Amino acid sequence: MSNLQTLTDERPTKPAVMRGLRRRCPSCGEGMMFDGYLSVAKTCPVCQEELHHHRADDGPAYLTILVVGHIIGFAVHFMWVQFRPDPLVMATVLTVMAVGLSLFLLPRLKGMVVGIQWARRMHGFGGPA
Template identity: 40%
Template sequence: MILPDFTRTPFDRRDRPAGPPPAQFAVPKRRDCALPETLGTAALRGLRGCCPRCGEAELFHRFLKPVSICAHCGQDWSHQRADDFPAYVAIIVTGHIMAPLIIALARDFALSVTAMMAIIVPLALVLLLGLLQPAKGAIIALQWWWGMHGFEKERIAGAAEAGDDEP
């Protein structure tokens, strides 16, 4: 008995298999691209939605779906495992921004519950959706920088940061 593949959705393209692209479509990894000098630079590139390795190409081809391979430097991004962590980061940041606003609205203004909800709910949704993709890009950049989940740990000579456990 063959079980259905529950990892695929009706919106997935059926003409290409899930997972990393086949070897014949792989772009050779360029060694001449400008690697980031610090973790902060790589994370900022990810926040902007650019490839953390080269900073040139787009990191996402859909809202939260990263490209399999960078079009500029050839970095394979299929190793990334951000999972739910970007959502947690976006929720925590949204909560810390919204909490003082909610307290100020409740304390300083005589607004009805309906008026408060009309302000708070749309603002929270916009903040949450606006922070989700940058958080995922930064987390993918962190995974690449630290060499997690099969990424090659690449550095410019002498660019190791404090806290990195390199000999």
């Protein structure tokens, strides 16, 4: 396979995003993308795709804040209008909900960002050496 053909091989974004959301390798979808909670593996254990090129940085954290903030904002309004709970109870429930949702979403959104970078050949993912 020539270098030019390698650079022009199509990498569909949607499957890479879906695999990233499942915390799987964006290339094969089989291997786990993460070594730990948020540390991306150097290579995929199944297909040996190099994943160390990623530059997710603060993007997943910003996306997590955006999503969780909207959900919690809706929940505040809904809880207050429907149930009128004691403010301390409401604050406790929403805090636990925000932390749990953040912990759930953060690695998935990081996987999504890495998948997008892989599909678009950003930051050394299949680009010219």
